[in-house]
Amino acid sequence: RYQAVIFDLDGVLCTTDRFHFEAWKQTAKEVQAPFDETINQRLRGVSRMESLEIILEGSPLSLSPDEKRRLAEEKNDRYRALLSQLTPADMEDGVRETLRSLRIAGLKLAVGSSSKNAGFILHQLQAEGLFDAVCDGNQITRSKPDPEVFLRAAELLGIPAGLCLVVEDAPAGLEAAKAGGMDCAVIGDAALPFAPDYHLGKLEELPSLIL
Ligand code: G6P
Numbered sequence: 001r002y003q004a005v006i007f008d009l010d011g012v013l014c015t016t017d018r019f020h021f022e023a024w025k026q027t028a029k030e031v032q033a034p035f036d037e038t039i040n041q042r043l044r045g046v047s048r049m050e051s052l053e054i055i056l057e058g059s060p061l062s063l064s065p066d067e068k069r070r071l072a073e074e075k076n077d078r079y080r081a082l083l084s085q086l087t088p089a090d091m092e093d094g095v096r097e098t099l100r101s102l103r104i105a106g107l108k109l110a111v112g113s114s115s116k117n118a119g120f121i122l123h124q125l126q127a128e129g130l131f132d133a134v135c136d137g138n139q140i141t142r143s144k145p146d147p148e149v150f151l152r153a154a155e156l157l158g159i160p161a162g163l164c165l166v167v168e169d170a171p172a173g174l175e176a177a178k179a180g181g182m183d184c185a186v187i188g189d190a191a192l193p194f195a196p197d198y199h200l201g202k203l204e205e206l207p208s209l210i211l
Pocket residue numbers: 010020043044045046047048051076113114115116117118137
């Protein structure tokens with residue numbers, strides 16, 4: 001019944017979410033703010049500057065816009081250094097197989113990510129050719145939980161939002177999908193504000209649920 005599937009990137013198609021965590025950990029230390037997996041969950045799907053603001057909630061310092069820009073840039077430099085080690089082997093075979101079965105079944109496939117590094121990541125994974133459209137943080141003005149990135153991806157595919165399924169790992173992503181009028185499958189064990197349409201342990205479970 002779906003005509004397209006729109007995938008979040010970090011934490012769904014690849015495990016770059018652990019690199020975000022590593023890179024932000026250093027920032028949190030610098031601003032004397034606590035940082036753990038619960039705080040990290042809130043950063044998933046949220047833009048770089050908004051992520052920094054969430055970390056700064058726990059900091060006793062009050063920083064100027066210039067200092068914030070520097071911290072975000074330095075985080076991104078650390079993150080890019082980690083990304084540059086990615087190879088095609090970092091996209092699991094099960095993920096590639098899932099994409100292939102969905103495509104063979106006639107579904108259009110897109111990436112919908114808040115990241116400005118999405119193009120670089122897909123390039124490192126040699127995965128650009130697996131999608132009919134990519135919409136990322138460079139093409140939007142409001143990051144998740146705003147539905148903009150998913151609505152734009154659906155538009156690029158030429159498929160009505162109501163016929164798209166979004167696959168996410170983040171609470172902000174689930175909210176974005178539903179705000180855009182899309183069904184949503186969530187992978188993993190994040191604490192969610194409401195129940196998704198499907199809950200998956202692994203991406204490989206998706207084809208048997210929707211085909
Ligand atoms: C994804 C990640 C977020 C990240 C955002 C921006 O949505 O889940 O954790 O903050 O992208 O990433 P960027 O690569 O542009 O810093």
